[in-house]
Amino acid sequence: MMTDAQIRSHLYAAGKACFVRYLEQCEDSTISNTEIANRISADCNYTLGSGQSRVSKIRSILQAGKRNRALEIIIESNVRERTKRQARSLLGLNNELTATEPPTRSQVPSPVPNENQLWVKAFQMPTVLKITSRTSSITNAFINAIIPIVPPTVTEIQHALQILEMQPDNVKCSYCGDTATEWDHLKPLVSNKKPTGYISEIHNLVPACGKCNQSKGNKLWNDWIISSAKKSPKSRGVAHIEDKIQRLEDYEAWGKVQPLDLKGLGGDHLWEEHWRHWEMIIDNMIEAQKSAALLRTTISEQFCRSR
Structure with missing residues (x-):
């Protein structure tokens, strides 16, 4: 239960x-x-x-x-x-207040002067969403869009799970031992809004649960796992962390993962073209935010005059 x-x-x-x-x-x-x-x-x-x-x-x-x-x-x-x-x-x-017909002004009681603060606290204005608040998501999308995804062979899957001491019908989170829901990148794909050179292939992927994956984010796993970060294995009191660290170190030694020269492999022309597109979109988002803010202010002023 x-x-x-x-x-x-x-x-x-x-x-x-x-x-x-x-x-x-x-x-x-x-x-x-x-x-x-x-x-x-x-x-x-x-x-x-x-x-x-x-x-x-x-x-x-x-x-x-x-x-x-x-x-x-x-x-x-x-x-x-x-x-x-x-x-x-x-x-x-x-x-x-959520009924089909909204209340009329006469149905809403007038506040007592000393209760004004209570009425103000009862209302919550929605947060204004800015176009530029999505620039990090755009950058991550541009990075993830060029990261190769290399499917593993059955032999590689067998070897990976053997190192992690897991069975194919009982795959657990490599970091905490809970049931795995996904495979997480040991080495992050993105750091400081730039590609690290690591890719999506089994030597750089381990089973993980959503809780650990979200907590770890783009941090280095060996720093994060023993950190006090929210929902990290250490902060949750996960037992036998040392054993899990040893298995992950063995896994890294097996994979010998090294960052790739993505620009060199892709070629200067395609690389520069890709990031020119990114720069144009970010610049357009900045300009769009300026015009959107002006438009919102103008609409608001016109609405308030008409009330």
Whole structure:
């Protein structure tokens, strides 16, 4: 039976906003995990692996019959009011302000002067989304788009799991020992918004859980695994970390992974053309943000005059 602590852990890994947004799709058994993960990746700029991990956590809660309890926990937690409203709606707990007909001015009670602050706190303005807030996602997309993906042979998979002391029907996270949901890059593909030269091939990939993958990010695994980073194996009190480190070091020794000269392999012409496209898009986003801010201000001023 799934406890509240386990539900909270699953919600943390899936993301509470993600849970309420994609709950109904996850409840539809005709939609596969991959289909929903692709939607999450496209909508939220997550990697496909991250999307798959989130879907797995949401459906684990559903399989445990804890749908409504998860929604109750979201409502009780410190999340945006919009997320809480969505959770209430999914529980059938909409209040009067979410009814089909909005209240008239006469139906809204006038605040007592000394209660003004309370009324102000009850309202939460949505955050303005800037076009330039997506530049990091664009940069990561440009880097990941040129990283080769080399499928492994069966022999390589067998050898990899033997080094990690795992069986093919019971693959665990190499970092913490939980059930694996994806394969994570030991050496990061991106560092300081630049390609590192490492690629997606089995010598640079190990089984991982979504929790560890998200916590590790682009950090070096051997620094992160013993760090106090949130949700790292050490901070979660994972047992036998030294044994896991030894297996990962053996894995690295087997793979002998070295960064590639991506520019040299691709050729100067294609390389420069690729990054010219990136630079043009970033420049256009900066200019678009300027005009968007001016447009938003103009529309706002015109609206306020007409009220």
